[in-house]
Amino acid sequence: MDKKLSKQVDQLDAAIEQVERALGPILSQPLNEQLSKLSAIERCELEALIAYSIDTLFWIYLKVNGVPPKEHPVMAELQRVQRYIGKINKAKGINGEDGGGDRMKLDKQAADRFIRNAISSNK
Structure with missing residues (x-):
């Protein structure tokens, strides 16, 4: 093996080890246990x-094996995710570019009406 290829293999090996270290805490517990500790929005983010x-890794797999990933259904899946x-x-409330965003505003009068109606209907 020439020196250039050997260096690339070593870099790939180091990158894989880095990914394994980063994923270690996530993979050390069953997914159900991890999800049960998270809020609903955090569960959505993790999933x-x-x-x-997974879709990205499959995209890379296709690319490495000479299959044009842009023509494969994995692209539609990536876009869906x-x-x-x-x-x-x-x-x-995150608006892509500036990190701020529009949050839903509570209509206090409408909320009061809903509460009053719910209470009165339970009597």
Whole structure:
């Protein structure tokens, strides 16, 4: 093996070890246990991250094996997961570019009416 290829293999090996270290805490427990400790929005984020990661790894696999990934259904799946990530960010009040965003505003008068009606209907 020539020196250039050997260096690239060593870099790949180091990158894989880094990924394994980063994923260690996540992979050390069953997913159900981890999800049960998270809020609803955090669960959505983690599940979207997992889906996006798997799809991305498959995209890389296709690319490495000479299959054009842009023509493969994995692209549609990546785009679908990206839309979900956008919905999650919108729910969190994150507006993609500036980190701020539009949060839902509480209509206090409407909330008061709902509460009053719910209380009066229970009597």
